[in-house]
Amino acid sequence: MTPTHCGRCGTELPADVLACPACGALVHAETLKRLAADAEAASRAGDFSAARDHWSAALHLLPPQSRQHAAVRERIAGLTRRTDTAQPKQTAAATEQPWWSRGAAGLATLAVLLIGKLKFLLLGLTKASTFMSMFAFFGVYWSVYGWPLALGLVVSIYVHEMGHVAMLRRLGIDAGAPLFVPGVGAFVMLKQHVTDPLTDAKIGLAGPVWGLGARLPRLCSTRLPARASGWPSRS
Secondary structure (H helix, E strand, C coil), rough: CCCEEECCCCCCCCCCEEEECCCCCEHHHHHHHHCCCCCCHHCCCHHHHHHHHHHHHHHHHCCCHHHHHHHHHHHHHHHHHHHHHHHHHHHHHHHCCCCCHHHHHHHHHHHHHHHHHHHHHHCCCCCCCHHHHHHHHHHHHHHCCCHHHHHHHHHHHHHHHHHHHEEEEHHHCCCCCEECCCEEEEECCCCCCCHHHHHHHHHHHHHHHHHHHHHHHHHHHHHHHHHHHCCCCCC
């Protein structure tokens, strides 16, 4: 409620006046004291947004040309800067997840992808033609070079060929299962002709990409520094 008489000199006050025209006393002095106290309490509690609201309410009760008005305006500007600075930090803290949670989510996603690829790779072994030709290929190279090299060669070629098969399926092109030929490698027989050069390039590159992906973990493990990985260095 707006006072009708000045509390200091008793002068009758015009409507909507903010300071006594006779003595210059602030008309809403009591309300201003309460708002200032509330603003200071909010600032001490770290609630800069509430403190700014209290000072903004006080600003409307001060004469625009008064020094109090200028001082309160500066306080509001300072609180606005502090609020804008604190808000991104609070938002980041609220949205940031523990490192183990983010890591677990990433590992789960990777596991799902690997399981999907593994199931697809195993699917090729269900074809009798692929399995029998692979077995024959393995036997030939085992007899000449030993089983470790033969096994590595078979797995590498198989992953390579299944990369072609995966791309063919993705593009909707009908094709047979991989067939192994000792001394040659393996191939996938297309059941329809591919005329688009870009499509042909995608099919051709899919094999090397899959082969590289299968090889990367081993390459990384051999290239990691001994100290960084925690393994003992070789003498």
